Amino acid sequence: MISSFEPVILFFVLGxxxxxxxxxxxxxxxxxxxxxxxxxxxxxxxxxVELARYPLSDLALPALVVVAVGxxxxxxxxxxxxxxxxxxxxxxxxxxxxYGSVSVVTFAVGxxxxxRLGETTEGFMVVFLVLLEFPALVIGVLLARRGESNxxxxxxxxxxxxxxxxxxxxxxxxxxxxxxxxxxxxxxRLFFDLFKGVLAFFLLEMGLVVARRFGELxxxxxxxxxFAVFMPxxxxxxxxxxxxxxxxxxxxxxxxxxxxASASYIAAPAAMRIAVPQANxxxxxxxxxxxxxxxxxxxxxxxYHRLAKSLHPLGV
Amino acid sequence: xxxxxxxxxxxxxxxxxxxxLVRELEQLGARGYxxxxxxxxxxxxxxxxxxxxxxxxxxxxxxxxxxxxxxxxALRERYSDNYAxxxxxxxxDVLRPLKF
Numbered sequence: 001m002i003s004s005f006e007p008v009i010l011f012f013v014l015g016x017x018x019x020x021x022x023x024x025x026x027x028x029x030x031x032x033x034x035x036x037x038x039x040x041x042x043x044x045x046x047x048x049v050e051l052a053r054y055p056l057s058d059l060a061l062p063a064l065v066v067v068a069v070g071x072x073x074x075x076x077x078x079x080x081x082x083x084x085x086x087x088x089x090x091x092x093x094x095x096x097x098x099y100g101s102v103s104v105v106t107f108a109v110g111x112x113x114x115x116r117l118g119e120t121t122e123g124f125m126v127v128f129l130v131l132l133e134f135p136a137l138v139i140g141v142l143l144a145r146r147g148e149s150n151x152x153x154x155x156x157x158x159x160x161x162x163x164x165x166x167x168x169x170x171x172x173x174x175x176x177x178x179x180x181x182x183x184x185x186x187x188x189r190l191f192f193d194l195f196k197g198v199l200a201f202f203l204l205e206m207g208l209v210v211a212r213r214f215g216e217l218x219x220x221x222x223x224x225x226x227f228a229v230f231m232p233x234x235x236x237x238x239x240x241x242x243x244x245x246x247x248x249x250x251x252x253x254x255x256x257x258x259x260x261a262s263a264s265y266i267a268a269p270a271a272m273r274i275a276v277p278q279a280n281x282x283x284x285x286x287x288x289x290x291x292x293x294x295x296x297x298x299x300x301x302x303x304y305h306r307l308a309k310s311l312h313p314l315g316v
Numbered sequence: 317x318x319x320x321x322x323x324x325x326x327x328x329x330x331x332x333x334x335x336x337l338v339r340e341l342e343q344l345g346a347r348g349y350x351x352x353x354x355x356x357x358x359x360x361x362x363x364x365x366x367x368x369x370x371x372x373x374x375x376x377x378x379x380x381x382x383x384x385x386x387x388x389x390a391l392r393e394r395y396s397d398n399y400a401x402x403x404x405x406x407x408x409d410v411l412r413p414l415k416f
Contacts, residue, residue: 029353029371216361270369273332277395277399285369
């Protein structure tokens with residue numbers, strides 16, 4: 001049928017449909033937790049194995065550039081939310097933090113999509129995934145709480161840096177890096193071969209969650225819905241240019257655009273709930289998960305790939 | 317068997333602030349607590365616990381009247397504006413009052 005269509009996305013659609021028709025389908029909370037632990041570990045391991053092929057020193061400069069450009073995303077989003085959207089400062093800062101941070105599952109779908117098309121990517125993209133997760137959260141909190149002195153920084157930083165996503169991604173990365181491609185056998189059967197199946201399961205659950213929360217989206221209003229579509233496009237543009245400037249492959253450029261375009265809906269809500277209590281989580285989660293996540297999955301990733309393909313041959 | 321009356325304070329709130337609340341409860345004089353996962357519906361909408369940010373917890377604290385009152389007052393002041401939170405207090409009979 002449609003050759004470039006990634007079948008795991010259909011599991012997301014199935015979950016969403018089941019949710020909309022109020023099916024009694026329910027993924028138990030413990031299974032959801034287990035699947036997310038598996039995915040985070042597997043992505044870390046895979047990145048670590050790939051990372052073992054590169055000298056780490058080659059990575060320092062690109063990593064710095066990627067993080068610095070990534071930090072622009074919340075700084076662009078915040079004034080738009082505040083001045084155009086007329087959102088309260090707490091909400092604008094919190095949403096800016098969500099959009100600056102990244103979504104691991106969006107990244108995984110992007111990587112799966114590219115692998116299916118036979119497009120190779122730089123293995124160190126996972127390092128960028130880890131590095132992009134937290135700076136935007138700190139920036140978002142700073143924006144939301146400008147001038148306030150009672151921010152519970154100790155709790156917030158604890159939540160950001162030792163949250164399960166960082167621990168598992170980083171832990172997997174180190175284990176994979178130490179083991180290398182040879183040493184990871186036979187763990188690769190569990191973590192790499194079964195990856196796509198588990199991702200499909202996880203997307204089924206995300207579809208259910210999105211459908212159940214759809215009502216909240218209506219309260220978000222037309223501005224936020226438009227923001228949730230345009231912000232990833234702007235961020236992806238930054239990613240395409242940065243990836244191209246760094247001389248990444250077509251796959252690498254696509255993944256960097258996907259990372260920048262994605263919005264966090266697991267790490268960010270947990271951190272923001274503690275750091276910025278006044279912010280309404282229904283707005284940020286509704287936009288990040290309800291619109292941006294499916295948008296990137298269905299429209300964004302193929303679009304970024306096409307743009308990366310036309311950008312890549314142009315010399316820097 | 318001799319029973320003594322104590323207060324049972326129940327707090328239903330967001331799982332996101334569990335760690336913060338536990339610290340707070342201990343500082344306010346609670347000598348123990350029981351936490352269970354909870355789901356339900358209230359003025360803040362349905363909390364179905366299918367997903368981390370939508371999970372609720374129920375914290376139960378057995379304590380004397382003064383502790384129950386100071387916990388209620390403190391939590392009401394610091395949390396109830398911004399977080400989904402329901403608190404209620406009832407009398408219960410306990411066997412070993414020194415524990416609470």
